[in-house]
Amino acid sequence: MNGNRVTVRRALVGDALSAHTVLLTAKDEIPLAPNFTSADHQKWVRDWCRERQVWLAHVDGSLAGIMVMHVTEVRYLVTLATYRRRGVGRTLIRHAVAMVARRYRCGVKAKTRPENSPIVTLLTAEGFTPHPVLAAQHGWLVYSVGKVD
Numbered sequence: 730m731n732g733n734r735v736t737v738r739r740a741l742v743g744d745a746l747s748a749h750t751v752l753l754t755a756k757d758e759i760p761l762a763p764n765f766t767s768a769d770h771q772k773w774v775r776d777w778c779r780e781r782q783v784w785l786a787h788v789d790g791s792l793a794g795i796m797v798m799h800v801t802e803v804r805y806l807v808t809l810a811t812y813r814r815r816g817v818g819r820t821l822i823r824h825a826v827a828m829v830a831r832r833y834r835c836g837v838k839a840k841t842r843p844e845n846s847p848i849v850t851l852l853t854a855e856g857f858t859p860h861p862v863l864a865a866q867h868g869w870l871v872y873s874v875g876k877v878d
């Protein structure tokens with residue numbers, strides 16, 4: 730990692746459009762609905778922001794990545810292509826682990842495809858392991874760290 734300063738804050742409803750845009754940049758890498766640009770999907774992202782499930786990472790003040798949580802599970806983690814390998818994803822994952830431990834007193838889950846080596850490498854480096862009970866479904870693996878259901 731270089732010396733860029735990564736900061737994390739919770740997204741507000743007013744950040745929904747930016748959050749939606751960052752997710753969309755990874756449409757070829759993560760499972761987004763083909764009509765993710767639709768008003769319905771934009772509203773979902775707004776709702777996630779309202780429900781305090783969205784976190785934004787900035788590098789030196791510029792938006793660089795996003796994490797969408799569903800309670801104790803990381804639903805989406807995306808770093809803008811130009812900010813990759815600068816510690817943005819790692820910072821967001823560490824934020825999720827600390828936030829979930831504080832808020833829910835348990836560990837964190839993240840579903841991924843085993844062939845997605847950037848996220849698998851990142852999760853493994855942060856202590857996540859394939860969940861022993863939650864079985865692979867439709868080619869997905871559940872990684873977890875800490876005590877999860």
Ligand SMILES: CC(C)(COP(=O)(O)OP(=O)(O)OC[C@H]1O[C@@H](n2cnc3c(N)ncnc32)[C@H](O)[C@@H]1OP(=O)(O)O)[C@@H](O)C(=O)NCCC(=O)NCCS
Nearest residue numbers: 758805806807808813814815816817818819847848850851
């Ligand atoms: C996965 C993703 C979020 C990682 O974000 P990032 O900000 O580039 O990750 P970081 O810079 O914090 O990387 C931390 C560590 O993860 C691992 N890692 C990250 N990207 C990697 C890659 N392309 N290849 C191998 N290891 C990688 C490395 O161990 C890295 O540490 P290092 O740079 O010191 O070697 C990013 O690649 C991405 O947005 N991918 C597309 C969306 C996606 O697939 N999201 C996951 C499922 S929702």
